[in-house]
Amino acid sequence: MASALQLVGIRKSFDGALALDGASFESQAGEVHALLGENGAGKSSLMNVAAGLYAPDAGSISIAGAPIALSGPAAARQHGIGMVHQHFKLVKPFTVAENVLLANPQPHFASGIRNIRAAIEKQVGELKFSVDPDRRIDTMTVAEQQQVEIVKVLVGGVKILILDEPTAVLTDAEAVGLLEIVQRLARSGTAVVLVTHKLQDVKRFADAVTIMRGGKTVATLDPRRSSAEELTELTVGRTLPLPERTPHQGGPTKLNVGALCYTRGDGRTMLNNTSFHVRAGEIYGIAGVSGNGQAELAEALIGAIEPTSGEIWLDGRGDISRANQAKRREAAIASIPADRYAYALAGSLPISDNLAVAQIRGGRYGGVIKLDRAAMRRDASAAVRDYDVQGVRSINQKASLLSGGNAQKLVIAREFSREPEVVVAHSPSRGLDVRACAAVHQRLIAAREQGAAIVLISEDLDEVLSLSDRIGVMSRGAIVGEFECPADRQAIGRAMVDHG
Amino acid sequence: MIPAAPSAFRGFGRLTLDVRQDLPAWKQAAFVGLSLVFGLAISVAILAAAGIPPLTLGNELAGVLTAESLRGVLVQAAPLILVGLGASLAFRIGFWNLGIEGQMIFGGIFAAAISIYDVGPQATRLLLMGSAAALGGALWVLLVLFLKNRFRVNEIIATLLLNYVAMYFLFHLLYGAWQDAKTAFPQSSPFRPFERLRDIGYGINSGLLIAIAGVLAAGWLIHLSRIGFYTRFISANPRMAKIVGVPVQTATIWIIAASGACSGLAGFVNVASQEGRLTQSFSNGYVFSGVLIAFLSRNDPIVIAVVGFLIAVLFIAGQTLQVFYQIPFTMVQMIEAIIVMAVASSEFMIRHRIRWLR
DSSP: OOOSEEEEEEEEEETTEEEEEEEEEEEOTTOEEEEEOOTTSSHHHHHHHHTTSSOOSEEEEEETTEEEOOSSHHHHHHTTEEEEOSSOOOOTTSBHHHHHHHHSOOSSHHHHHHHHHHHHHHHHHHHTOOOOTTSBGGGSOHHHHHHHHHHHHHHTTOSEEEEESTTTTSOHHHHHHHHHHHHHHHHTTOEEEEEEOOHHHHHHHOSEEEEEETTEEEEEEOGGGSOHHHHHHHHHSSOOOOOOOOOOOOOOEEEEEEEEEEEOTTSOEEEEEEEEEEETTEEEEEEOOTTSSHHHHHHHHHTSSOOSEEEEEETTTEEOTTOOHHHHHHTTEEEEOSSHHHHTOOTTSBHHHHHHGGGTTTTTTOOSSOOOHHHHHHHHHHHHHHTTOOSOSOTTSBGGGSOHHHHHHHHHHHHTSSOOSEEEEESTTTTOOHHHHHHHHHHHHHHHHTTOEEEEEOSOHHHHHHHOSEEEEEETTEEEEEEESSOOHHHHHHHHHHOO | OOOOSOGGGTTTOEEEEEEOSOOOHHHHHHHHHHHHHHHHHHHHHHHHHTTOOHHHHHHHHHHTTSHHHHHHHHHHHHHHHHHHHHHHHHHHTTOOOOOHHHHHHHHHHHHHHHHHTTOSOSTTHHHHHHHHHHHHHHHHHHHHHHHHHHHOOOHHHHHHHHHHHHHHHHHHHHTTTTOOTTTOSSSOOOOOGGGSOOBOSTTOBHHHHHHHHHHHHHHHHHHTSHHHHHHHHHHHOHHHHHHTTOOHHHHHHHHHHHHHHHHHHHHHHIIIIIISSOOSSTTTTHHHHHHHHHHHTTTOHHHHHHHHHHHHHHHHHHHHHHHHHOOOHHHHHHHHHHHHHHHHHHHHHHHEEEEEEO
């Protein structure tokens, strides 16, 4: 029997940047097929091609063995391909039935909405969802909205269902519930494509897995017959070399985070009494399944958000959780955030400006009246050279033109331009190649040798294990276990998932 | 290879839209220039439909450059340049200051108050009036910044609506306490000679000096000063700016105050040079012109001086057309609007690339 969906040699570039480089993918009816890869590996781009959102530059798409051309999402829908996006496409003031109607147009509104309501109830009954067709979207939780999205595609008679990172927005229990339903859907004959970067979901729910890296599909295998290490290695490429270092000298406590709480705008509690301390000359690793408050912890530490309660105490500075940025800068906190372009760089501005900005206030580049551009250029050229930032044609070029790894080097060059007392690094090697990754790790270790307190938050357990002196495991917004290094990988893994 | 487009569109291909990463400056300028030409072409067509043949139009525009008209142009250019600076400073940090008229009104009121209550010696009177005007404009816009920070009031709506509050407050004064007792018109008593901006020779009004000083000050603020450096980060990535230690709040207050001060000075220039007293309508239409000038000059103070001058030419030519061809003043405003839209749409072309895929 021919594959339900087959993509061969898909290429797609965005204004010169190659996102898909001859990627191929094949999924069968009746199976959950995971598409695994790091952020930026091209998973979403490939599936957007399948869903008719992107026109590929080259390559072919066939459904049940027959080659097709997709002029847009509507055409994909006609071929039975439906996609649930990571960011929902729902009209918030409309009811469930109206949203489903919008996606599945009917000739007449009154009779159409009746038909739609009947179809929704049928689907909801089969899937055991709790969706009321007459509720407004803006009164529903994220998990319920996701159910609406799924019902919306299924009502259209979809045979190939693509879910883009469906569990990213869900709690663990919700995620398991959803994936079980997805598995049932597959058993009843739908071809399900599960785009994800979560290894656990793949191991537990997928029948097949295709791994993407750098816009290419590198392997398709059976997740039940392959080890997590094997999958990880295929996802990230070569495993990271372990950096060398001296044993830890227990210094005095430098940073103490006490009972930190943070409730997000939508009412979800992201930090729930997070407490830990970091000594001078120590790397404190924070491990955990992504979405358990790590991002918020990092944001609170670097001052992007103000915690609801609790304190961030810094030796000699006091509580800085609500301090203004001037005071934070004075405290020499180096921040290396996960999302470089959101938190650390202004992509549209020159490299030299991005390097200088943190030290303008301190007066390094002239007074209030006139900035010393020459000094900025001089320092920028030196930093680019010292930190081996590649791809710099001119220090006046926009920072956004640098690749991920080089942008990260730029951030590190700036943050380490003064000797930092505290370093907050959140997934500092995300999206970096092996060489760049090793360079980042060396910098962290060098800062440790100089006596800085380093908080390393990472979803990559290997990174945490290889660098940390102590490891705290974060789950549901709290540190639920602490391990001295060298720590037992299995024990940490259990703490990450068992809690609660 | 991918099969051709679906049968219904076969042969046509399809239109795709890409986001551009980067575009050289000269190409950006070319897009703006083309849009400008396009906008002007539409304007000429509309004027032709209103009964002014393009050739006559050309003659009228050339006529503006005679010595006598040029004097009028330069008088008109001063407030235009100042409101252009006022709009562009705020736009640079993404604060949509559409309250230029309100700020002009308060600039005018503060300046007039100095005259009416006879504050300070004669020698420094003009200086005092100018400072008061700048202060008045700044306070009126800082009120909006306060509302925005404290209550999250959208500044577009707040600045726009406060124009009406300012206008009715002005009416309240002109129909009440400050009404000219001699004429009983709704306007203040005329300023004394030492309270007026006079010509400095060659038929150039000293208001233009204020505008040029404003251009130089704004050029320094944006291109050389520390705050100017901060503004680029505040507009490019405010969240990142805060994290890396840019004093976002302080820089915002200074820039917004400077924006209001420029508008306030424009009000001062208008009451102290053209009108010589506080009138009902000295600020009419300047929001529009300010936005237009800021847009056309891409918020660069030096370019604003040039664009402000060109818009003044348009204004004076418009006045001539009004007198000799009976077209309404709204026609001039419409041309301004068309040009704003044309330039605004060039932004889309600068950010995107449209391609035919076959």
